[in-house]
Amino acid sequence: MITRQEINGKAPLNYNWFDVTELDDNDVSQLKRLFRFTPEIIGYVSDKQERPRYDYDSHTQSELVVYDVPLWPNTDTAHFTTRPIIFLLQGTTIFTFHTNETAYVFEQFKHDSIKDIKSTTEFIMTFLLHAAKYFNQALDKLNNERNQLDKNLNNTIINKDLRKLAQIEKSLVYLASSIKTNLMMLESLRHTPLTSQITKEAQEKLDDILIETEQSSRMAQISNEVTEKISTTSNNILNNNLNDIMKFLTGWSLLLTIPTIITGFYGMNVKLPLESTPLAWITITLLTTFFMLGLYIYLKHNDFL
Template sequence: MIKIYNIRDNTLKEQGKFTKGSWINVVNPTKEEIDTISTYLYIDEQDIESVLDADERARIEVSRNYGVIIVDVPIASAEKNEIYQTIPIAIFFTEEYILTVCVEELPLLEKMIKDSSRKDINTSTPNLFILQFLYNNSILYLNFLRKIDKKSREVEKELNESLSNSELLHLLALEKSLVFFKVSLKSLQPVLEKMTKLTSIQFTEEEKALLEDVIIEHNQAVEMTEIYSGVLNGMLNTSASIISNNLNNVMKTLTSITLIISIPTVIGSFYGMNVLLPIQDDPFAFIYILLGSTFMSLILTIILIKKKLF
């Protein structure tokens, strides 16, 4: 799918043809669409196809005709056992066009389009467009990391009373999300460092300031990922023991209850025998037996409570 955007009335508007200063957004392109883009923009087909590989790593390359930067973008996963994952997106830039290629539609790009009127998104300035995208991408990482932290706290509360593995599986999913984030953020770090040293790309003072902001937000995301990953590892190491202890406590309680209710059961079974027993002819025998059983059960309950077995 190919969509072309350009700035009209300070807002990104979709249009039907390639014009100078436009942004071409390509999602999961077919072979024919790749051929069209390659022919019109003079971009190597292999470079376009490379980003369709989910394992493509972040990098930046600048050639004579165009440049390309590939980064990973965090998204909410559609799979049941995963919470977040990352997918690569390529941003190609020439003097006249910006081209983005990804295997699926990104909420991040949709948000940039929606907010274009108040965020000054400019498709005619590739450097600024790329830096704005990288900044928004770093903010998205931070937002998702805060959500992961919030969910881990919720799971931790549930874990204190849990007897099943559902909370443990939830923690594993959160940890998997952090692994994806850690790998993606680490791979982006040398790309940002390279951008500060590239002589083939000339940044304005405004763009240099924005690049510094991108690096600051990115470093914060890296640090938060490391911290949350360490916390989750600690929770995972103790979660199995917590679940086991909770189960042991339940079994201990059930055993204590069984012991307590066994006293009237045993006494009642004695008096159910067809043999001579004390006070069996007394008209108040049932009351005596009931009171005696209750008293003995109460004594046993007090003993178990004092020994913290109940």
């Protein structure tokens, strides 16, 4: 769906903004007919897996900016993922392309104070600065969840908590990768036509975005390292507990083997010692107890029990 956006109840004075949500065949036809979009541009803006980058088409005088934003976990995906938002700039007209999943960024952006934006470049920088904060929010949420899991794992390690920890690790991989590619794209903007005639306000916003993204990148790296160490430590403790259980069960299996062997001998239909003794049962029981006690002392001394 193609919508011409208004800011604070009126269209921007110096530029036009068209927002495209869930691009479909009907939208493609309109973009080709009304705005002369080429098949190459259509291929770019319709790619939901496009990586963050900047591209300039000298033939159509179009500038493409792709920026990733985080998607919160839902019923289908238990961890954070990311999706691109695409900006296409043609002269004084700017197009934004996104899905319903990333619509939350636009909804909150429209409620912010953006009435003083005077150019398309400043619009893009303002939007990117607005979108950058969501990575910090996602990382804060993951850190809080990890800290709570860490407390639980200090008491009792259960599979449910380990699965949650694994989801946090997956989330950090997605977020860290997108933040890194976003940062590479933002750094490359300094040497592109988009910023060749950038205003002072837009330049300040670009500097703020770079600082914000660099902080997010370091935060994601630190969070990932901490989470990996907690996961490794928890797995080591879990494996050690399993080894202790297996040692304990093995030790008692050996102890219970002794009466099994002795009673097995005396269950055979052959002549055996003590067979005719009146106190044979007591003697055999005492003998079995003696061997079991000796083995128990040996296993205990060697930390098998």
